[in-house]
Amino acid sequence: MPSDRAAGRPRAAHKMVLVVRGELRLTAGKAAVQVAHAAVLLTQKASSRAPRELADWLADGQMKVAVTVPHLDEMEALERRARAAGIATVWVEDAGFTEVAPGTRTCLGLGPARVGDLDPITGGLDLL
Amino acid sequence: MPSDRAAGRPRAAHKMVLVVRGELRLTAGKAAVQVAHAAVLLTQKASSRAPRELADWLADGQMKVAVTVPHLDEMEALERRARAAGIATVWVEDAGFTEVAPGTRTCLGLGPARVGDLDPITGGLDLL
Numbered sequence: 001m002p003s004d005r006a007a008g009r010p011r012a013a014h015k016m017v018l019v020v021r022g023e024l025r026l027t028a029g030k031a032a033v034q035v036a037h038a039a040v041l042l043t044q045k046a047s048s049r050a051p052r053e054l055a056d057w058l059a060d061g062q063m064k065v066a067v068t069v070p071h072l073d074e075m076e077a078l079e080r081r082a083r084a085a086g087i088a089t090v091w092v093e094d095a096g097f098t099e100v101a102p103g104t105r106t107c108l109g110l111g112p113a114r115v116g117d118l119d120p121i122t123g124g125l126d127l128l
Numbered sequence: 129m130p131s132d133r134a135a136g137r138p139r140a141a142h143k144m145v146l147v148v149r150g151e152l153r154l155t156a157g158k159a160a161v162q163v164a165h166a167a168v169l170l171t172q173k174a175s176s177r178a179p180r181e182l183a184d185w186l187a188d189g190q191m192k193v194a195v196t197v198p199h200l201d202e203m204e205a206l207e208r209r210a211r212a213a214g215i216a217t218v219w220v221e222d223a224g225f226t227e228v229a230p231g232t233r234t235c236l237g238l239g240p241a242r243v244g245d246l247d248p249i250t251g252g253l254d255l256l
Contacts, residue, residue: 018164029194029256032160036146036167036192043168061223064164066157095189128157 012060014053016042016111017122019078022070024106030099031107031128034092035066038109041090046112050088057112066128075108081121087113140188142181144170144239145250147206150198152234158227159235159256162220163194166237169218174240178216185240194256203236209249215241 018035020026026034046054069075079089092107094100111118146163148154154162174182197203207217220235222228239246
Protein backbone atom coordinates (compact mmCIF):
# COMPACT_ATOMS: atom_id res chain seq x y z
CA MET A 1 0.00 0.00 0.00
CA PRO A 2 -0.96 2.71 -0.82
CA SER A 3 -2.82 1.36 -3.77
CA ASP A 4 -1.94 4.10 -6.21
CA ARG A 5 1.65 2.94 -6.12
CA ALA A 6 0.86 -0.69 -6.67
CA ALA A 7 0.80 -1.73 -10.29
CA GLY A 8 4.10 -2.50 -11.87
CA ARG A 9 6.23 -0.31 -9.66
CA PRO A 10 9.65 -1.53 -8.59
CA ARG A 11 9.97 -3.12 -5.18
CA ALA A 12 10.49 -0.68 -2.34
CA ALA A 13 14.04 0.43 -1.58
CA HIS A 14 13.34 0.85 2.14
CA LYS A 15 11.53 -1.30 4.66
CA MET A 16 10.91 -2.15 8.27
CA VAL A 17 11.32 -5.68 9.60
CA LEU A 18 9.28 -6.66 12.65
CA VAL A 19 10.47 -9.78 14.45
CA VAL A 20 7.96 -11.67 16.61
CA ARG A 21 9.17 -13.98 19.39
CA GLY A 22 7.89 -17.37 18.38
CA GLU A 23 8.24 -19.22 21.67
CA LEU A 24 5.50 -17.05 23.18
CA ARG A 25 2.95 -18.61 20.81
CA LEU A 26 0.93 -15.41 20.64
CA THR A 27 -2.46 -15.41 18.98
CA ALA A 28 -2.62 -13.77 15.56
CA GLY A 29 -4.27 -10.71 17.07
CA LYS A 30 -1.78 -10.35 19.88
CA ALA A 31 1.13 -10.76 17.45
CA ALA A 32 -0.41 -8.15 15.14
CA VAL A 33 -0.64 -5.65 17.99
CA GLN A 34 3.01 -6.23 18.96
CA VAL A 35 4.08 -5.70 15.34
CA ALA A 36 2.03 -2.50 15.21
CA HIS A 37 3.56 -1.26 18.48
CA ALA A 38 7.02 -1.79 17.00
CA ALA A 39 6.12 -0.01 13.76
CA VAL A 40 4.72 3.03 15.58
CA LEU A 41 7.73 3.20 17.92
CA LEU A 42 10.15 2.99 14.99
CA THR A 43 8.21 5.68 13.13
CA GLN A 44 8.39 7.98 16.12
CA LYS A 45 12.09 7.30 16.57
CA ALA A 46 12.79 8.01 12.92
CA SER A 47 10.78 11.22 12.91
CA SER A 48 13.26 12.78 15.32
CA ARG A 49 16.48 10.94 14.50
CA ALA A 50 16.27 9.99 10.82
CA PRO A 51 13.62 12.08 9.08
CA ARG A 52 15.10 11.46 5.64
CA GLU A 53 14.99 7.67 6.01
CA LEU A 54 11.43 8.02 7.29
CA ALA A 55 10.41 10.13 4.30
CA ASP A 56 12.04 7.67 1.90
CA TRP A 57 10.27 4.74 3.51
CA LEU A 58 6.91 6.50 3.45
CA ALA A 59 7.45 7.45 -0.20
CA ASP A 60 8.22 3.80 -0.94
CA GLY A 61 4.81 2.74 0.46
CA GLN A 62 5.99 2.06 4.06
CA MET A 63 6.92 -1.54 3.35
CA LYS A 64 6.85 -3.79 6.39
CA VAL A 65 7.77 -7.43 6.73
CA ALA A 66 6.72 -9.49 9.76
CA VAL A 67 8.99 -12.42 10.56
CA THR A 68 9.50 -14.73 13.49
CA VAL A 69 12.36 -16.37 15.31
CA PRO A 70 11.89 -18.86 18.13
CA HIS A 71 13.87 -17.39 21.01
CA LEU A 72 14.83 -14.16 22.70
CA ASP A 73 18.57 -14.77 22.36
CA GLU A 74 18.19 -14.94 18.58
CA MET A 75 16.33 -11.63 18.67
CA GLU A 76 19.10 -10.11 20.77
CA ALA A 77 21.68 -11.27 18.23
CA LEU A 78 19.66 -9.68 15.43
CA GLU A 79 19.44 -6.46 17.38
CA ARG A 80 23.22 -6.36 17.88
CA ARG A 81 23.84 -6.93 14.18
CA ALA A 82 21.32 -4.26 13.21
CA ARG A 83 22.79 -1.71 15.60
CA ALA A 84 26.28 -2.45 14.32
CA ALA A 85 24.98 -1.71 10.81
CA GLY A 86 23.52 1.62 11.93
CA ILE A 87 19.90 0.46 11.70
CA ALA A 88 17.37 1.77 14.24
CA THR A 89 16.04 -0.85 16.64
CA VAL A 90 13.23 -0.95 19.17
CA TRP A 91 11.96 -3.53 21.64
CA VAL A 92 8.31 -4.03 22.43
CA GLU A 93 7.67 -5.09 25.99
CA ASP A 94 4.19 -6.22 26.77
CA ALA A 95 2.25 -4.74 29.64
CA GLY A 96 1.13 -8.27 30.41
CA PHE A 97 -2.60 -7.87 30.68
CA THR A 98 -3.40 -11.02 28.79
CA GLU A 99 -1.12 -13.65 27.28
CA VAL A 100 2.33 -12.95 28.77
CA ALA A 101 3.93 -11.68 31.98
CA PRO A 102 4.46 -7.91 32.35
CA GLY A 103 7.70 -6.70 30.77
CA THR A 104 8.07 -9.69 28.44
CA ARG A 105 9.91 -8.78 25.23
CA THR A 106 7.52 -9.78 22.50
CA CYS A 107 8.80 -8.11 19.34
CA LEU A 108 11.92 -6.47 17.91
CA GLY A 109 11.52 -3.73 15.30
CA LEU A 110 14.25 -2.83 12.81
CA GLY A 111 14.36 0.15 10.44
CA PRO A 112 13.16 1.81 8.40
CA ALA A 113 16.35 1.16 6.47
CA ARG A 114 17.53 0.33 2.99
CA VAL A 115 16.54 -3.16 1.88
CA GLY A 116 20.16 -3.79 0.96
CA ASP A 117 21.24 -3.04 4.51
CA LEU A 118 18.51 -5.11 6.18
CA ASP A 119 18.50 -8.20 3.98
CA PRO A 120 21.93 -9.50 5.04
CA ILE A 121 20.65 -9.48 8.63
CA THR A 122 17.01 -10.57 8.30
CA GLY A 123 16.71 -12.03 4.80
CA GLY A 124 16.81 -15.65 5.91
CA LEU A 125 14.16 -15.46 8.61
CA ASP A 126 10.79 -17.20 8.47
CA LEU A 127 7.78 -15.06 7.63
CA LEU A 128 5.28 -14.74 10.47
CA MET B 129 3.39 -1.73 26.79
CA PRO B 130 5.63 0.03 27.76
CA SER B 131 6.52 -2.26 30.61
CA ASP B 132 7.09 0.41 33.22
CA ARG B 133 3.39 1.22 33.14
CA ALA B 134 2.26 -2.34 33.50
CA ALA B 135 1.71 -3.50 37.04
CA GLY B 136 -1.53 -2.55 38.64
CA ARG B 137 -2.21 0.54 36.58
CA PRO B 138 -5.74 1.34 35.46
CA ARG B 139 -6.75 0.32 31.99
CA ALA B 140 -5.95 2.83 29.26
CA ALA B 141 -8.44 5.61 28.63
CA HIS B 142 -7.57 5.82 24.92
CA LYS B 143 -7.05 3.19 22.25
CA MET B 144 -6.89 2.35 18.58
CA VAL B 145 -9.00 -0.40 17.07
CA LEU B 146 -7.67 -2.12 13.95
CA VAL B 147 -10.26 -4.11 12.00
CA VAL B 148 -9.01 -6.89 9.71
CA ARG B 149 -11.17 -8.13 6.84
CA GLY B 150 -11.78 -11.76 7.64
CA GLU B 151 -12.96 -12.98 4.26
CA LEU B 152 -9.47 -12.40 2.81
CA ARG B 153 -8.11 -15.15 5.07
CA LEU B 154 -4.75 -13.43 5.38
CA THR B 155 -1.83 -15.23 6.99
CA ALA B 156 -0.92 -14.09 10.50
CA GLY B 157 2.06 -12.19 9.13
CA LYS B 158 0.12 -10.47 6.38
CA ALA B 159 -2.63 -9.50 8.83
CA ALA B 160 -0.02 -8.14 11.25
CA VAL B 161 1.47 -5.95 8.54
CA GLN B 162 -1.95 -4.55 7.59
CA VAL B 163 -2.66 -3.76 11.26
CA ALA B 164 0.72 -2.04 11.53
CA HIS B 165 0.06 -0.02 8.35
CA ALA B 166 -3.22 1.19 9.85
CA ALA B 167 -1.59 2.09 13.17
CA VAL B 168 1.18 4.10 11.50
CA LEU B 169 -1.30 5.89 9.22
CA LEU B 170 -3.54 6.78 12.17
CA THR B 171 -0.53 8.02 14.15
CA GLN B 172 0.50 10.25 11.27
CA LYS B 173 -3.03 11.56 10.84
CA ALA B 174 -3.33 12.31 14.55
CA SER B 175 0.02 14.08 14.71
CA SER B 176 -1.30 16.80 12.42
CA ARG B 177 -5.02 16.77 13.20
CA ALA B 178 -5.37 15.66 16.81
CA PRO B 179 -2.05 16.02 18.63
CA ARG B 180 -3.70 16.05 22.05
CA GLU B 181 -5.50 12.74 21.46
CA LEU B 182 -2.22 11.32 20.15
CA ALA B 183 -0.33 12.47 23.23
CA ASP B 184 -3.02 11.04 25.52
CA TRP B 185 -2.94 7.71 23.72
CA LEU B 186 0.86 7.53 23.84
CA ALA B 187 0.81 8.42 27.54
CA ASP B 188 -1.70 5.62 28.09
CA GLY B 189 0.73 3.10 26.56
CA GLN B 190 -0.57 3.28 22.96
CA MET B 191 -3.21 0.60 23.50
CA LYS B 192 -4.22 -1.21 20.33
CA VAL B 193 -6.85 -3.87 19.80
CA ALA B 194 -6.94 -6.02 16.65
CA VAL B 195 -10.37 -7.35 15.73
CA THR B 196 -11.93 -8.93 12.69
CA VAL B 197 -15.20 -8.79 10.81
CA PRO B 198 -15.98 -11.03 7.86
CA HIS B 199 -16.92 -8.60 5.08
CA LEU B 200 -16.10 -5.23 3.59
CA ASP B 201 -19.64 -3.90 3.95
CA GLU B 202 -19.45 -4.44 7.71
CA MET B 203 -16.18 -2.52 7.78
CA GLU B 204 -17.79 0.28 5.80
CA ALA B 205 -20.63 0.44 8.31
CA LEU B 206 -18.13 0.65 11.17
CA GLU B 207 -16.30 3.43 9.39
CA ARG B 208 -19.50 5.43 8.96
CA ARG B 209 -20.39 5.05 12.63
CA ALA B 210 -16.88 6.05 13.71
CA ARG B 211 -16.83 9.11 11.47
CA ALA B 212 -20.24 10.15 12.77
CA ALA B 213 -18.79 9.94 16.29
CA GLY B 214 -15.85 12.16 15.33
CA ILE B 215 -13.30 9.32 15.46
CA ALA B 216 -10.42 9.32 12.96
CA THR B 217 -10.54 6.51 10.39
CA VAL B 218 -8.12 5.15 7.81
CA TRP B 219 -8.28 2.42 5.19
CA VAL B 220 -5.35 0.20 4.33
CA GLU B 221 -5.28 -0.84 0.69
CA ASP B 222 -2.83 -3.54 -0.19
CA ALA B 223 -0.36 -3.06 -3.00
CA GLY B 224 -1.15 -6.63 -3.96
CA PHE B 225 2.29 -8.14 -4.28
CA THR B 226 1.35 -11.36 -2.57
CA GLU B 227 -1.95 -12.56 -1.19
CA VAL B 228 -4.56 -10.15 -2.58
CA ALA B 229 -5.28 -8.06 -5.68
CA PRO B 230 -3.82 -4.53 -5.83
CA GLY B 231 -6.05 -1.95 -4.15
CA THR B 232 -7.91 -4.46 -1.99
CA ARG B 233 -9.09 -2.95 1.27
CA THR B 234 -7.56 -5.15 3.94
CA CYS B 235 -7.89 -3.24 7.20
CA LEU B 236 -9.78 -0.33 8.77
CA GLY B 237 -8.10 1.69 11.49
CA LEU B 238 -10.04 3.70 14.08
CA GLY B 239 -8.69 6.21 16.60
CA PRO B 240 -6.83 6.93 18.73
CA ALA B 241 -9.95 7.85 20.66
CA ARG B 242 -11.43 7.54 24.10
CA VAL B 243 -12.35 3.98 25.01
CA GLY B 244 -15.81 5.19 25.94
CA ASP B 245 -16.31 6.59 22.44
CA LEU B 246 -14.97 3.51 20.63
CA ASP B 247 -16.55 0.73 22.66
CA PRO B 248 -20.15 1.39 21.58
CA ILE B 249 -18.96 0.95 17.97
CA THR B 250 -16.39 -1.83 18.20
CA GLY B 251 -16.92 -3.44 21.62
CA GLY B 252 -18.82 -6.44 20.29
CA LEU B 253 -16.38 -7.46 17.56
CA ASP B 254 -14.35 -10.67 17.58
CA LEU B 255 -10.68 -10.40 18.48
CA LEU B 256 -8.32 -11.22 15.63
